Amino acid sequence: MLEKIGLPNYQTISKADPIVLRCIAELRDRLADKNEFVFYEIGVGIGATTQAVAKLMDNLGQIYLFSRDKDVQELTRDLAGLGYTNVNSDWGSPPGVFAGYHFQLAMGFVEKKLPMFDLVYVDGGHIFHLDAPAACILKELCKPGGYMLFDDWGWSMAKSPSRNPDVRPQTLKEYDPQQIKVAHVKLVCNAIMDPDTRFQFHGLESGTAIYQRKA
């Protein structure tokens, strides 16, 4: 999978997110034992951010990946090949249309199998029906002082070069006009994150919404 980084068809998902890397560096600096650090990534793409995170963490602490299972397994193998063995690949999702990380997160949470995390990078489907339940569960798994980052806050299907109805007529069958127009991640933030007084909104940076759980 990592061999795709930088190829022409993968330019938009070939760069590691700099806000993720900065928050990890900041949070790890405060830890006496870096082995306690837990990172979740929701949506792995081709592993650009995961690879950079793995390098930064240098096998100290744990990386939990939530994405389609075939991608989680391939990326975990690639990272192991580079010597990064601190990846938990137990939480990949099956390929079903309505399957996804929201469901694995809920199952892991109710079964008490998921650890509290220091930082989550939410960069999956950017669709309300996936990311709203995911955010609800993730809020409960965030350590005090930990961060929740939501990528693509302003993204909408209408603006998307690949999802807008002009290039993908199926979008009109799957979503109503309001759902196509609205920015789903922003709606998740407004409906799920902003009313929760346990979390402080630090603002938007390069389209990423930054929330921190109060200590």
Ligand SMILES: C[S@@+](CC[C@H](N)C(=O)[O-])C[C@H]1O[C@@H](n2cnc3c(N)ncnc32)[C@H](O)[C@@H]1O
């Ligand atoms: C934008 S890419 C992630 C890029 C990556 N975070 C990075 O920074 O390198 C979005 C990812 O979300 C995954 N995704 C979208 N919908 C999903 C679903 N229902 N279940 C699991 N993964 C999903 C896609 O397969 C893709 O891997």
